[in-house]
Amino acid sequence: MAQLSIRNLEKIYGGGFKAVHGVDLEVADGEFMVLVGPSGCAKSTTLRMIAGLETISGGHISIGGKVVNNLAPGDRGIAMVFQNYALYPHMKVRKNLSFGLRLAGEKKAEIERRVAEVAEVLEIGPLLDRLPKQLSGGQAQRVALGRALIKKPEVFLFDEPLSNLDAKLRASMRVRITELHRRLKAQGRSSTVVYVTHDQVEAMTMGDRICVMKEGRIMQVADPATLYERPENLFVAGFIGMPEMNLVEAELERGPEGHALRFGDQVLRLGPEQNARIAADAPKAVTLGLRPQHFRLAEPNDPEALAAQVGKVDFLGHEVDAHVTIGGAKFTVVLPVELFREAAQGGTIRLRADENRVHIFDRASGANVSLA
Amino acid sequence: MSQTMLDDSAAFDADAEAARHLALQERRGRISMILRYAVLTAVGVLMLYPLIWLIGASFKNNAEIFASPGFIPKDPTLSGYVKGWETSTPYTFGRFFWNTFLIIAPKVIFTVISCAAVAYGFARFQFPGKRILFASLIATLLLPNVVTRIPQYLLFSEMGWLDSYLPLWVPSAFAGDAFFVFMLVQFLRSIPPDMEEAARVDGAKSWQVLIFIVAPMLTPALISVALFQFMWTMNDFLGPLIYLSSVEKFPVSLALKLSIDTSEAFDWNRILAMxxxxLAPSLVVFFMAQKYFIEGISAGGVKG
Incomplete structure (x- = not known):
């Protein structure tokens, strides 16, 4: 069993700067947990504290039920893959893979067997006698992955492992890592993963659960669908999803037929589902959140249609991102390509928002008040 | 049809014009290159002349050395080498070369090991008082050697180490050469610490990281350190002069002076020959290590 448990973790640097503010996180055995956030959110620091490469200022970390705060990195049962591969430049791939085993005094035959096994899984057999400088980025990253795999650790730690690769390779490595994780899990081997990235595509596609961080605090921990559908606060709402969720200041009005949001000269009446979700104590000053994907062209005589002035239009091939102005507020709207011409005309189009997928955030606290 | 011919002739003119320009540029380039190399060669020969003269003069006889300023001996002789090698002491120069080796070899080894360890500590570990310690290390760089000679002499004299090689060896075993520590710290700072962290995750202790990961990555810089230490020790005159008193322990640098002291009329060709x-060992070692030495200077960046 290799569940990872982080309790009230803190990191305070020498100058008194507090980088991590009491983080609590439980990663179940075999779970793929992604830490995601903008740069400077302390996701890497948190990972490095788990690895034992940074000292812990407060709280504790336990792996498989054992508190590891004061253990050396090599004694924690972890393996780590670094952003810039961190292969030992003077050792051939074979030696790179087996370095940890050799230090541990493993028998030669066993080392050879495990090197061969890992080489087969990662298809790096032909590279075993090369030096790291003779490898391409993707090959080097596979070797780095192999160096982690060969140790049979309880917890795998990944520190932005794909950010040095080009887009195409990144996509294929994403699949490879996810499949590897699935395979380990199926074999009943320890396969708990903590994966740090700033790329939300990686987070959404790879993670069983995602932990969104900001300035050393956890904003929300949830599976990808929940994060997308039910963001708990403004930060998560704005961070997850592409293009970014439209966030516009609005007034929440309570009428006899339910709630409505007023922004500029426009009024957006909420649908029945959404009306039911709004907290009773929701304030008047709110931020309206609406994903660009949750707009559609309005029927000709729709009374709820919003008049949108089309500004710049980005043609992406499979869709069109139109930057529009509705009631004085700027929105990004994703439209089907067939509407490209119409949207590009620079005139006005009539849009209908999906009233049941409007998020309402308390403007003061940033909390989502439409989740009840 | 005529339009095409017109185009063709215009194109031809343009080509001819371009060819003329190229030829002109090439000639100018060649002239400027000849001038540049002429100046460089002249200055180079001027700077090397003392060395060339030294080598030439070592094959002259004593009378000729001061008679002609040229460097090609009229009547080449090896007597300078033969007699110089014998020296006026009971020992040959072979003994002095061996003594020099006895001083240099431990010193170079101690320096490389101790400086690498100290530089690793300063570059990679946080410990209380680190800034002050590093500042005082750098401060010793600024301290003139002469200032510390007397206290050092008294210290080693108290320890009974006079007329032995210990005063020459021991300081280098404790990273006494601040310059090398500084140089290695700078080199280490240019290497990202990720490889060392990976090794720690792989279960290496700090000393294993130093030996298996850091030292191999530092190799070019360590070769530079060894090379500098070799040449400086080879050329060191003051250190042996102060601490060594028996002729049988003299290194080459002292022995050269010895042949000036003891002969009444100096046999300059012997001195020059010796x-x-x-000079030879330093040159040989330098050229052998040149490849790594240059690598040590140029290989700053590590692929990220």
Whole structure:
């Protein structure tokens, strides 16, 4: 069993700067947990504290039920893959893979067997006698992955492992890592993963659960669908999803037929589902959140249609991102390509928002008040 | 049709024009290159002349050395080498070369090991008082050597180490050469610490990281350190002069002076011949290590 448990973790640097503010996180055995956030959110620091490469200022970390705060990195049962591969430049791939085993005094035959096994899984057999400088980025990253795999650790730690690769390779490595994780899990081997990235595509596609961080605090921990559908606060709402969720200041009005949001000269009446979700104590000053994907062209005589002035239009091939102005507020709207011409005309189009997928955030606290 | 011919002739004119320009540029380039190399060669020969003269003069006889300023001996002789090698002491120069080796070898080894360890500590570990310690290390760089000679002499004299090689060896075993520590710290700072962290995750202790990961990555810089230490020790005159008193322990640098002291009329060709020999080891070692030495200077960046 290799569940990872982080309790009230803190990191305070020498100058008194507090980088991590009491983080609590439980990663179940075999779970793929992604830490995601903008740069400077302390996701890497948190990972490095788990690895034992940074000292812990407060709280504790336990792996498989054992508190590891004061253990050396090599004694924690972890393996780590670094952003810039961190292969030992003077050792051939074979030696790179087996370095940890050799230090541990493993028998030669066993080392050879495990090197061969890992080489087969990662298809790096032909590279075993090369030096790291003779490898391409993707090959080097596979070797780095192999160096982690060969140790049979309880917890795998990944520190932005794909950010040095080009887009195409990144996509294929994403699949490879996810499949590897699935395979380990199926074999009943320890396969708990903590994966740090700033790329939300990686987070959404790879993670069983995602932990969104900001300035050393956890904003929300949830599976990808929940994060997308039910963001708990403004930060998560704005961070997850592409293009970014439209966030516009609005007034929440309570009428006899339910709630409505007023922004500029426009009024957006909420649908029945959404009306039911709004907290009773929701304030008047709110931020309206609406994903660009949750707009559609309005029927000709729709009374709820919003008049949108089309500004710049980005043609992406499979869709069109139109930057529009509705009631004085700027929105990004994703439209089907067939509407490209119409949207590009620079005139006005009539849009209908999906009233049941409007998020309402308390403007003061940033909390989502439409989740009840 | 005529339009095409017109185009063709215009194109031809343009080509001819371009060819003329190219030829002109090439000629100018060649002239400027000849001028540049002429100046460089002249200055180079001027700077090397003393060395060339030294080598030439070592094959002259004593009378000729001061008679002609040229460097090609009229009547080449090896007597300078033969007699110089014998010296006026009971020992040959071979003994002095061996003594030099006895001083240099431990010193170079101690320096490389101790400086690498100290530089690793300063570059990679946080410990209380680190800034002050590093500042005082750098401060010793600024301290003139002469200032510490007397206290050092008294210290080693108290320890009974006079007339032995210990005063020459021991300081280097404790990273006494601040310059090398500084150089290695700078080199280490240019290497990202990720490889060392990976090794720690792989279960390496700090000393294993130093030996298996850091030292191999530092190799070019360590070779530079060894090379500098070799040449400086080879050329060191003051250190042996102060601490060594028996002729049988003299290194080459002292022995050269010895042949000036003891002969009444200096046999300059002997001294010059032995000087040439004394230069040889440094040159040989330098050219052998040159590849790594240059690598050490140029290989700053590590692929990220």
């Amino acid at each position: 000087s040439v020999l004394a």
